[in-house]
Amino acid sequence: MPNPIKTPLSPKQKDQQNSKQIPLRFAVAMIVVILATSLGDVSLKGGLSQVPLPSGDPLLAIPQAVLETLTNIWVDFAILLLISQFIAWAHALRLAPYSLAIPLRASSYIFTALLALYVLDEPVPPMRWVAILIVLVGVSMVGVSGVQGDN
Amino acid sequence: MLLFVIAMSIAISCSILGDFFVQQGATAAKSSTNTSFLGRFFNVFRHRKMLIAVGLLTCHFAGYTLAMRLAPVTVVVPLMSCTYIVNIFLARTVLHEQVTRLRWAGVAVIVFGVIVLGIWS
Numbered sequence: 001m002p003n004p005i006k007t008p009l010s011p012k013q014k015d016q017q018n019s020k021q022i023p024l025r026f027a028v029a030m031i032v033v034i035l036a037t038s039l040g041d042v043s044l045k046g047g048l049s050q051v052p053l054p055s056g057d058p059l060l061a062i063p064q065a066v067l068e069t070l071t072n073i074w075v076d077f078a079i080l081l082l083i084s085q086f087i088a089w090a091h092a093l094r095l096a097p098y099s100l101a102i103p104l105r106a107s108s109y110i111f112t113a114l115l116a117l118y119v120l121d122e123p124v125p126p127m128r129w130v131a132i133l134i135v136l137v138g139v140s141m142v143g144v145s146g147v148q149g150d151n
Numbered sequence: 152m153l154l155f156v157i158a159m160s161i162a163i164s165c166s167i168l169g170d171f172f173v174q175q176g177a178t179a180a181k182s183s184t185n186t187s188f189l190g191r192f193f194n195v196f197r198h199r200k201m202l203i204a205v206g207l208l209t210c211h212f213a214g215y216t217l218a219m220r221l222a223p224v225t226v227v228v229p230l231m232s233c234t235y236i237v238n239i240f241l242a243r244t245v246l247h248e249q250v251t252r253l254r255w256a257g258v259a260v261i262v263f264g265v266i267v268l269g270i271w272s
Contacts (some may be wrong), residue, residue, distance in 0.1 A: 053220070086208065088272045090201075098174050099250045100240035103235050106261055116272050122223055131268035135229065138260030145253040
């Protein structure tokens, strides 16, 4: 019959358990960073394109343009997403080497391109897709170097 | 065109320094003894380096927003990836991280992709 009383973990066992959870926590933080970055960028672009460029007297036009920008729902949504991205990013940088986390963030380009195509109706020429795929190959190489555990 | 170059320069330089200070601030906060989630969350923002990071990333956001007004999102966003080279150099020289050949090669491929994108755009 199994013993129902759990023995408390020693500090060494706790460290081992935490170190096993680090890759998972890092992966979750990076997914939040990538999705929030892509959605935030597209929301920002969509919101800003709704706000007219300032014209006339700069003393009146610029504050009005700032007010219109900050009261735009898509810009506000983008700011919220970018704050979430910042928190997840700070968390990711605590868990993994700087030289691994920074290039992995480039995977947001593919999601940004897809959202730009389908949400903003921006044309994405074939050569731009090729360039984005090259960037993704580079990101994958950096990811593999992280899996190999060189640090 | 000149305005776009200025906006991108601000966005790129503030992004590089901002990310570096986020890493420094987050690492400093990691050594905190506070165990609750909220405690750790607010503790992050008590560090001076994190506040500098927030200031720099705000400047980055301003430059980035202006650049977004002046060019398509699929041009502005990948152009920002030239920050990766500088960041890897910072990781190698300032943070003394081990950067393998595969990781350098990955960064080189990313940069090549950005150049292809820049020429085509």
